């Protein structure tokens with residue numbers, strides 16, 4: 001058995017292991033990996049996600065158990081400090097010695113810190129490891145506590161620097177980018193595209209300083225500023241240095257391997273260093289006199305080294321390495337591929353620029369106009385995948401190459417179908433997956449849907465940039481095999497939601513069994529039953545009491561189930577307006593039933609911890625005080641959040657509370673594909689956060705601005721402007737149409753935001769349907785909504801007044817006892833369920 | 838915690854010693870479930886009216902040990918009758934208790950018989 005030692009457990013070192021254990025020959029080798037970091041390899045490319053959730057485990061390339069399961073010995077927190085090539089051994093920092101047959105150096109690189117006076121001061125960071133991020137987070141919290149307007153600068157306006165800029169902005173610091181060159185991302189962008197990007201970044205609050213050479217870092221023991229020229233100073237409280245990388249080649253130097261003039265360990269196309277038993281891969285390797293600071297070439301190097309070691313000596317590193325990149329920075333697409341800058345002597349450039357939309361597209365074509373040599377895209381990189389493929393595969397381009405980047409015209413856009421790509425076209429460059437492989441696993445029957453394709457080929461599991469293309473290919477291949485790609489509800493219905501909506505409406509079905517017996521198979525399940533219930537409710541305005549066993553569990557009991565099986569009680573408080581008497585009643589009822597009480601994020605009050613049996617008793621009392629169901633459990637209208645508006649506020653332009661209450665009362669109770677929330681703000685200061693809601697209104701001079709399709713949740717989205725300066729009546733007319741159109745056509749559990757985003761034709765189409773009535777359905781939509789509005793009934797009032805319905809609310813059918821499994825523990829001055837372990 | 842689970846073990850019809858008269862058929866919703874108390878046990882009983890069948894299982898969900906399965910929605914997974922836990926939608930076969938969408942331990946199931954208007958659950962002790 002031969003011993004391989006891998007030094008460095010970063011992305012590429014890990015990939016080497018993964019590829020190695022997948023080979024037949026691996027059983028003849030033993031792999032030992034040394035990593036200096038305290039944890040197993042993680043996804044550095046997505047490092048910034050750590051700011052969102054601080055979940056280091058989520059970034060791991062594989063859990064530490066994976067190494068064990070695959071017979072790999074992983075030693076973390078142990079730096080290798082010496083190599084003895086004569087004895088073929090390495091020595092670690094704790095003076096342990098290990099011998100190897102093959103040594104693989106994957107030590108990556110470290111951020112380059114320029115020798116500026118004062119860089120050692122507190123508050124100066126680099127951006128490479130999870131520990132760096134933890135340090136930044138802690139420091140940012142500290143300086144923000146001292147000064148809410150604290151500022152942070154990033155030194156370097158390259159790809160990583162801009163990412164760091166976003167990170168400090170998200171930490172709530174005022175972000176500044178300081179770049180030495182006269183443009184941003186100097187390696188990828190030309191001057192004009194950099195200017196467009198700069199405008200866009202400035203519009204979202206990043207301050208950009210170009211052509212600045214930093215002379216020194218100011219401050220006593222901690223940074224207070226940066227000095228450029230004599231009188232040119234920028235006050236900052238924190239600095240992130242992102243000025244390039246330097247290979248961590250210390251080991252290569254001390255043991256006398258051939259090195260590059262400016263660092264890096266020289267390798268040939270076998271990834272072999274000047275010592276044939278030592279390989280170098282990833283950001284440490286100097287190949288073609290270049291360090292490639294991207295994962296994709298690193299992964300290819302890992303693949304080559306694996307093959308060389310097991311004896312597949314014909315597998316070599318290609319001479320040309322694609323350095324195309326696409327990234328999304330703070331919501332701005334930026335991409336460059338091939339040769340982004342090109343002298344006129346080598347070809348022609350076609351440039352499309354629209355600064356008002358922060359758009360810039362440039363492609364470079366050969367002098368004969370036949371091939372694509374490269375390009376730059378800023379603001380909209382939706383063409384990137386296709387352009388990149390055309391470039392990589394040397395595909396023919398249209399006679400007028402401008403078609404490649406001009407905004408698609410009606411009937412156009414036929415150019416660039418994914419299926420036209422050659423089989424060898426590399427779709428996922430992180431995992432080297434070709435079009436042929438993706439189509440192949442579907443054609444062979446191994447993969448039946450997108451999920452299968454991803455798990456069979458690993459396409460899309462790296463940076464994720466190729467996902468849209470993988471999906472298109474999957475859909476197109478399935479279609480070519482005659483397999484219909486359909487969004488069906490579940491195994492019981494071969495129909496989509498909209499089809500089922502139409503069927504129920506036309507046939508007038510009123511029970512689940514009628515629907516499944518006539519249009520489905522089997523008994524139904526937890527997916528189709530609540531869906532049918534919701535459709536019948538949207539169409540006939542039935543409450544959830546109608547056929548309660550097909551309702552989602554929360555609707556069945558008209559309350560949200562909590563961790564321990566008890567429920568919460570949320571009465572409606574329209575617009576958030578509540579009288580002192582009602583507040584007192586809420587307090588008294590909560591006290592009587594010993595309910596945990598909290599003000600919700602939706603401007604109302606939630607009482608937690610009611611048992612099934614208590615629910616109707618509590619509601620009876622609430623109803624007697626004038627409350628009604630808040631539908632916190634239903635896929636229906638939740639709250640319309642309001643600000644106090646012109647009633648009290650000195651800036652108010654209109655009565656946002658009155659209008660909010662009117663809207664909440666209008667749409668309460670209607671069932672929709674997902675929950676709906678509204679907001680009404682009295683002026684553009686937007687205290688009701690209306691643009692974060694499914695529908696939002698902002699009072700302006702001359703009426704209301706109506707926004708639609710906003711969302712909080714996991715994928716926040718601002719609502720988009722549907723109409724401007726309209727009066728109350730028009731707002732209601734448009735909203736009736738909008739909501740009804742959504743209820744008719746969205747997928748199950750699709751919020752308005754996701755629905756609107758996928759609506760073909762986008763906002764323009766939506767305006768045509770809602771405002772211009774292009775489909776001629778506006779009056780139908782309004783009538784349907786009017787019916788629902790008129791039929792509203794509070795389902796809790798229904799339930800507590802009907803002894804038959806009350807039977808539902810008991811823990812046992814054969815006993816009056818309560819669930820004896822319930823345990824509450826004290827929590828501040830209230831109670832909570834015993835924690836789960 | 839494990840103590841709760843220890844109380845429940847799948848019972849086959851042939852091992853039944855006691856047929857416990859739980860409640861009347863009408864006490865259970867059509868195509869839905871309700872919970873029955875038997876000594877210190879909580880048993881979820883489901884009325885599959887559509888197939889004219891009845892099933893029973895432990896009320897405690899093995900995922901978080903909460904007494905909630907009777908409040909779950911029932912249906913079938915490729916013909917296998919199942920219940921979906923109302924808390925996190927883990928689904929369990931009502932025929933053999935197996936977790937159909939994960940690798941949780943199986944839940945205990947019990948035989949049910951209907952005589953006249955009454956629902957009986959079979960226990961081995």
Ligand code: SRM
Nearest residue numbers: 560568599600601602603604606632638711712713714751
């Ligand atoms: C109680 C409350 C948190 C609180 O203590 O403040 C809450 C609690 C729950 N939220 Fe929420 N959300 C609450 C305000 C919000 C808000 C804030 C708001 O409305 O302004 C949001 C973001 C805004 C938005 O919806 O766009 C919010 C976004 C979500 C989401 C994500 C929705 C999405 O589109 O991604 C879910 C998950 C879902 O619905 O699928 C969710 C789901 C839930 C559920 C229902 C989870 C569950 O199934 O148990 C929680 C149980 C509620 C209950 O009463 O037992 N909750 N939830 C808030 C109740 C508001 C109310 O008065 O009705």
Ligand SMILES: Cc1cc2nc3c(=O)[nH]c(=O)nc-3n(C[C@H](O)[C@H](O)[C@H](O)COP(=O)(O)OP(=O)(O)OC[C@H]3O[C@@H](n4cnc5c(N)ncnc54)[C@H](O)[C@@H]3O)c2cc1C
Nearest residue numbers: 008010011012035036044079080107108282283293294295
């Ligand atoms: C914030 C950020 C964003 C990025 N975004 C992208 C992107 O969008 N696309 C892209 O292609 N690339 C991106 N990169 C670059 C990419 O992360 C690197 O190309 C890749 O991580 C290189 O892998 P590696 O294994 O060579 O080096 P590393 O991942 O740095 O791994 C080297 C490991 O070796 C360890 N080590 C070093 N010396 C020793 C020693 N003597 N003994 C033991 N262990 C040692 C180090 O601690 C480190 O854990 C990004 C990088 C960062 C920091």
Ligand code: SF4
Nearest residue numbers: 562563600601713714
């Ligand atoms: S954010 Fe998560 S934990 Fe908090 S209430 Fe909403 S769903 Fe529950």
Ligand code: FES
Nearest residue numbers: 898900901922925
């Ligand atoms: S408690 Fe039943 S699925 Fe989580």
